[in-house]
Amino acid sequence: MKKTFYSLSLGLACLASISASAQTGQRAILPANGQLPTKVANRGCAAMEVLDAQLAANPGLAQRLSAIEAQTARYAANPVAMRTTAAVTIPVVVHVLYRTSTENVSDAQVQAQIDVLNQDFAKTNTDASLIPAAFAGLAANTNVQFALAKRTPTGGATNGIIHKVTKVTSWSSNDAVKNSKRGGDDAWDATKYLNIWVCNLGQGLLGYAQFPGGSTTTDGVVVLYSSLPGGSAAPYNKGRTATHEVGHYLNLRHIWGDASCGNDLVSDTPTQQTSNYGCPTFPKVTCSNGPNGDMFMNYMDYTDDACMYMFSNGQSSRMNALFATGGARVGLATSNGATAPLTVAATSLTLYPNPATDQLNIRTAMDTPASNWTAKVYDLRGFEMKQTRTSASGTLDVSALPTGFYQVVLTDGVNVQHQRFQKQ
Ligand SMILES: [Zn+2]
Known part of the structure; x- marks a missing residue:
């Protein structure tokens, strides 16, 4: 596994290159001092940086990740025997942290985001018709779906959306948004709910996610409020940031493997040089991956929201391993979080x-x-x-x-x- 530990010097070196990033098409990066471009110039996702930091801070995490990889491989070899359910609906709680009314996205917009997730993960997204013929046979209905919670962790009724005012003007990938004591909002039991925090994420980031195997107190996905469908972060405002981040949450790596011609641990995605931006023209051949070239329309690349529209079968298998026997997120498959609680009795x-x-x-x-x-x-x-x-x-x-x-x-x-x- 390739690891890039963000040192201070590397961070500063990256900071110097920010102004050049728009021209060179390099990814938005994490400046070490927190100074940030206010506008999202390129798709920026800090999931791998967060994973690297967690691996450095937590000696036990690497072993848990390797156990998850071993279980994923066992599932890929024998999915029928290990599968526990035909389809999974994950209960979702959305924590909206806002300082301004613009940041306080509406319940309708949150529901629209859930709808995008459901379409993208079921391959019912209308733009699936744009998948090049060479890749169409690899495009997956993952059988993973999402529903806003109807039941709180303590059994109360809820619509699955929390709106919470905060004094914090801009958030980073340091997980403060997941902590009520730091102006954020604590996670609901992450073994039963997918927690999504919607906030004004700074540092040029659109989002980040925690991979399976990490702490339950920080487990989930964070997205920039304006990346939700209809938001202002064009060309990243069709809800595909959440699709990409939930992909990480379900154990998917970036499709280029976060290295030059790297490995994303999926066999049916072509090896590709690096991240793609904007809306490339098919085919784009790199790393001798011709004739079909990069699968730049994959949700785990860095292309514009309008230009990513598929998961592959191999990615689907990786995600579904989490819900199979011994899977790291199997609790979500049996959670009652999306089932409304019983009516409270009249008995006092x-x-x-x-x-x-x-x-x-x-x-x-x-x-x-x-x-x-x-x-x-x-x-x-x-x-x-x-x-x-x-x-x-x-x-x-x-x-x-x-x-x-x-x-x-x-x-x-x-x-x-x-x-x-x-x-x-
Ligand atoms: Zn990412």
């Missing part, structure tokens, strides 16, 4: 004392113990707290919980109720 339950220290009593309106209700406790980010125990008499032992606020989800097997309490 109360919790007391609140705040509680050791025991929390669950009582009905008749002040009798709610012994047929069971309770699960979650922290406010939606992670289940396993330290609690319910007793047959309708009390909840919270003595082992750290102090703080929690949500308890009560169910009698049919109905569900949510209530907050404080542990002190």
Whole structure:
């Protein structure tokens, strides 16, 4: 695997070349000092730089990635036996972080982005008709689909879109946007949801993603708000930035392998010299890949939104391995995040004392113990707290919980109720 570690000196060298990038058609780069071109001159994606930084910071990650590669190879060799489901619908939560009204994209625009993802991943995009005949047989319906969440991690109802105001004027690829304490918004349980953050991403970046195998607190995809369908980031405003980044999230590499005539770990994509920009003319032969040349219309290249319109079968196999036996994202295939929660019962339950220290009593309106209700406790980010125990008499032992606020989800097997309490 080819690795480019971004050192300070390399970053500064790249900074010097920014002004030349528009002429030379080189990718937008990450200046080390955060100074940035305000306009996106070329498609810029920091997914590989983020991966390199995570590999440098986390010695265990390389081993996890190699285990994922081994499982991916096993799946490619025997997809029928390892497949757990014919198609996967991934529950999605979209975190819109905005400082200005322009950055606060509408729910309709978010839905339009989900629609683009669904078309692109199902090969129902209308521009699939433009795929050159030489590549048409390789174009894939991936059987991966996306649905806005209807259920929060704690079981509440949601439309899957969070609009949150922030004081941050511009974000970088340092994951602050995924952290409420840094002005962003915490991830929902990444084993059950695809988290997409929509924000004013700076540094000339359109987006970045985290590959499978990384930390759940930073897992997901970040895109520039104006890259959504109908946004102002032309020629990158048809929603293909999200398609490209979700490709990374589902373990796809850049099609040129991030090296000169590099390897993208997919067998049916031609080896190509480097990234393509704009809208090349077919065929574009590099790295002796004639007569068909580069698959520059692939979503994992750097071409304009209007000029990328396919995943390959090999890429589809790589993505689907994640949902097969032993796959790194298999939890998404069984998540109930896109299923609406049950209607809350009319039965009135109360919790007391609140705040509680050791025991929390669950009582009905008749002040009798709610012994047929069971309770699960979650922290406010939606992670289940396993330290609690319910007793047959309708009390909840919270003595082992750290102090703080929690949500308890009560169910009698049919109905569900949510209530907050404080542990002190
Ligand atoms: Zn990328």
